[in-house]
Amino acid sequence: MYAGNFGTFIFTTVAVLGLPYIKPWSLRFGIPAICMVVAMVIFLSGSCRYKRNRPDGSPLTILLRVLVASASKFFKQRPVDVNHYYGVQEYAAVVNVLPPIRCWRCFEKAAIILPDRPLEQQKQNRWKLCALIEVRNAQYLIYMIPMAMAFTFGGLLSSLSHTYFIEQAKNMNHKVGSLTLPITVLFWLYAQARQHFPKLYFGFASCWPNARSYGPIIGIAVSMMLGVLCCITAASVESRRLDVVRKHGLLDKPDDTIPMSVFWLLPQYILLGAADGVLELSTAAFLNNYFILPWTQFMLTFTSLGQGLGCIGSVLCVYIVGKLSERGGNPSWFQGTLNESRLDKYYWTLAWLIASNIVPYIVLRFWYAHMRKKGRRFSWGGSMVLLLLDVCGRG
Numbered sequence: 377m378y379a380g381n382f383g384t385f386i387f388t389t390v391a392v393l394g395l396p397y398i399k400p401w402s403l404r405f406g407i408p409a410i411c412m413v414v415a416m417v418i419f420l421s422g423s424c425r426y427k428r429n430r431p432d433g434s435p436l437t438i439l440l441r442v443l444v445a446s447a448s449k450f451f452k453q454r455p456v457d458v459n460h461y462y463g464v465q466e467y468a469a470v471v472n473v474l475p476p477i478r479c480w481r482c483f484e485k486a487a488i489i490l491p492d493r494p495l496e497q498q499k500q501n502r503w504k505l506c507a508l509i510e511v512r513n514a515q516y517l518i519y520m521i522p523m524a525m526a527f528t529f530g531g532l533l534s535s536l537s538h539t540y541f542i543e544q545a546k547n548m549n550h551k552v553g554s555l556t557l558p559i560t561v562l563f564w565l566y567a568q569a570r571q572h573f574p575k576l577y578f579g580f581a582s583c584w585p586n587a588r589s590y591g592p593i594i595g596i597a598v599s600m601m602l603g604v605l606c607c608i609t610a611a612s613v614e615s616r617r618l619d620v621v622r623k624h625g626l627l628d629k630p631d632d633t634i635p636m637s638v639f640w641l642l643p644q645y646i647l648l649g650a651a652d653g654v655l656e657l658s659t660a661a662f663l664n665n666y667f668i669l670p671w672t673q674f675m676l677t678f679t680s681l682g683q684g685l686g687c688i689g690s691v692l693c694v695y696i697v698g699k700l701s702e703r704g705g706n707p708s709w710f711q712g713t714l715n716e717s718r719l720d721k722y723y724w725t726l727a728w729l730i731a732s733n734i735v736p737y738i739v740l741r742f743w744y745a746h747m748r749k750k751g752r753r754f755s756w757g758g759s760m761v762l763l764l765l766d767v768c769g770r771g
Contacts, residue, residue: 435513435674438506442514445486445506452485461487462495463507480515487511513671520675524682526596526737529730530655531686532693533603536610537566537648539690540722541641543714544617547631548638562638562645569649574657589665593741595658600737602651603730610644611723621715630713697725 458464461484486506489495498505542559550556577598581591620636621627663675694710701709701721709718 435517435671438510439514439517441503442483442486442506442511444503446483446511448504449485449488449490450482452488452490454481454484455488460489460491461508462489462499462505463487463509466507466509480518483511483515484508513667516666517671517675520678523737523740524678525733526600526655527659527679527682528686528689529603529733530599530652531683532690533606533648533686533726533730534652534683535687535690536726537563537645540714540719541610541644541648544614544719545638545641547714548617548634548636548640550638552639557638559638562641565642566645566649569646570653570656572653573650574653577654578657578661588661592658592662592665595654596662597734597737597741599651599655599658600730600734602647602654604727604734606644606647606651607723607727607730609647610641611720611727613640613644614720614723616640618715618718618720627715630715694722697722 455461487508487510489505490498541562545559545562550558574595577595578591581594584590617634617636617640620634624635626632626634659679660676663672663679667675698708698710701707701718709721711717
């Protein structure tokens with residue numbers, strides 16, 4: 377494993393430092409194209425040995441089924457006896473993963489077995505009867521919706537590496553002595569921070585009591601704090617860059633090289649990589665704690681959707697911030713050239729937006745933990761957990 381990681385590290389280092397020095401563009405793009413073709417051939421050569429698992433059904437469809445089934449039994453009373461719910465024994469096997477919860481208990485009606493019809497007949501209509509484990513997953517899915525803001529802001533922050541950060545680096549000094557380093561070095565360092573910083577965080581978090589439960593939760597908050605530090609650092613570096621531009625009279629010369637090393641951007645790229653990496657790994661660990669397959673895979677896609685919306689929404693964010701900055705007859709922060717713009721103020725705005733999301737996230741997480749803890753104790757005419765374990769034991 378270590379030899380493979382070291383080989384990957386050496387290969388990517390050589391590619392990042394070597395490819396930009398290849399002058400013919402056809403050859404510069406041809407080498408990666410050949411590598412991609414070779415990788416595709418290797419991938420396809422093993423396709424006959426890949427496992428093909430039948431799809432388990434869309435969790436989104438299950439959520440809709442739970443909503444429809446609970447609505448159809450809206451006027452039914454929740455039974456006291458847990459055996460009147462469908463799928464009790466299957467749920468008892470994962471009760472420690474998905475404990476009973478106090479909120480959204482109306483969805484539990486989707487699992488009620490009606491006494492006036494045979495069970496086999498009710499099971500045939502999956503939009504009228506859902507298993508208890510499906511109800512639990514649907515409840516936890518709804519809990520995740522308010523947390524989507526964390527993923528959206530993560531995508532908004534991540535979009536900076538391919539937009540304004542690149543514009544900042546384009547006309548800065550790339551020389552280190554007599555050697556000219558390409559911009560791809562910054563992306564390589566970003567990738568290294570994204571890969572290794574989460575390992576450092578979870579290695580440190582493993583020393584905590586109950587680290588499996590609290591490590592991912594705190595990790596998401598840490599990623600947002602790293603995002604705030606990244607924006608503050610980027611704002612400070614941009615303020616310094618604008619000072620250098622004014623000092624050397626380069627405001628009207630956007631294509632001239634600015635006498636400021638591109639490595640001033642290194643801290644913000646490293647912080648951005650660390651924030652993205654910790655958010656990605658913490659989210660995966662969090663979902664693994666709160667959901668079971670195939671819901672975990674679906675929720676990973678759900679978080680990717682939130683991040684993607686953040687990346688797309690960065691365009692709308694720039695437009696809104698630009699319009700707000702023009703209020704009072706002031707010039708917009710976004711002008712025709714980077715030297716005339718005020719990206720530093722935009723970075724400060726992003727820092728405040730992300731920081732303002734940290735407090736609601738922490739409050740929401742404590743509320744979730746409180747509801748989850750109380751859910752382990754609440755009863756349906758007795759202890760829910762004890763009843764489930766008793767049913768499981770009898771089965």
